[in-house]
Amino acid sequence: MERSGGGDPQETLRLLWRSSQARSGRGRPPKVSLDKIVAAAMELADRDGLETMTMDRVAAALDVGTMTLYTHVPGKTELVDLMLDAAWQELDLVSTSDNWRQQVELYAHRAVESHKRHPWLRMASTTRPPLGPGLFARENFLIAALSTTGLSPSDVGAATGAIVTFVESAAAVQAEHAHGERLSGQSDDDWWAARQVFWETIFDPERYSAIAQTWDQGGFDRSAAEAAAKAFDLGLRALLDGIAAMAQPN
Template sequence: MTVEYSGKGDPARSLALLWRTSERVSRKGKPDLSVDRIVRAAIEVADADGLQGLSMRRVAEKLGVGTMSLYTYVPGKPELLDVMLDTVYGETARPQEAPGGWRARLELIARENWALYLRHPWLLQVAASRPVLGPNVTAKYDYELRAVDGIGLTDVEMDSVITLITGFVHGTARGAVEAAQAESQTGMSDEQWWAAHAPFFSRIADPSRFPTAARVGQAAGETLGAAYSADHAFEFGLQRVLDGIQALIDNRTPQPPETHS
């Protein structure tokens, strides 16, 4: 899998693009081009072909212009990638309130991030340990923090809770995307794969040698219809993560004194 790194471009140029502080067009610039149009075309290329298919030349072809025309607006691919990231992160919904308090708000955040990864699988190909300091990324972080503001956590714990939620979604979404790509890359559905391998598994999975694996594997396979279900992993895991955060909050909440009759 191709891996790209955010924040790899020239910081001054990336920030100017992200915040649109200096979108100056030379006389050679195409009047129908803009940073926004170039970024949208790049996102469409990445959605279709992944980051391995993304290049300045490919974006120019999609726009019907010469490759050099893009450099009037975007310094290069690293800066373009930063703006692509910031742009798609602006797609997540950010309602101020959700019925059910902090837990419902975190669940909404998780589902919005889950949907974002499924719409743009190439996001999983970006190592984003160095954050893109754009307006949408900043607004997204601020909104997500406000979901747990005022519920008894320290500022560092608030940051850690959001990191926990988004990290869980990132890992589970990777499994979902890989499962979806497996069928397209191999030309074989999960059902077809299992049908082809089932006779061999029946020989390997000897209950006398692997009693627990045989029992649990059979139960999970019958319930999920496959060895792995990304949707189940997401739903089950999300509730357990939220349970853990609930325990952290409960430990901070003073308990009423016991009464003795």
């Protein structure tokens, strides 16, 4: 598990907001740019996982020496922050709707797609997030949407946090199913089929009667990926219903 926000604060903020001074016209132009470094790192992490993304491998992908990267970014810690914020910027949260619920749903579904493109997102803890433009664009979008509900400013902040926590966690679960199947080469159906003996010889329907009854009534008649998607839709709907109920005048 990588943790964001662990690098030098001043340097990380400078990189996130691209606030370095412009280069002079002297000398040769750099072989790579910061944006190219971030893109290459994301591509490696997308394919092989965040834990295998190293400065050496990024340099090799860009056909430059590793020391060249260090002239742009201090190390992997800061690079992960840049990758995270770049992924958040990809959400491109511009809505044509003035309905707060539709705006939140737009964010939710784009977050799901982002996790599918970048399954490594689930491997980065953002409890101390990189304070970049991607993060602030997401937060501002959600706060602006929820501010139209009539909730108090305190509840708007809490609701924003609840939405982000649920959406990012549930989106990661959905991405995990697809990514796990790709890495293992084994489908969820094949994985469960290999464990059919559990249901035949170990599972006790009397001891776990609620599970057995729900099973008999078709409550589990879907694949693991389908179940995760349904859980996401149900959870999001319930969360937004709850926010809507809180916003109603007494």
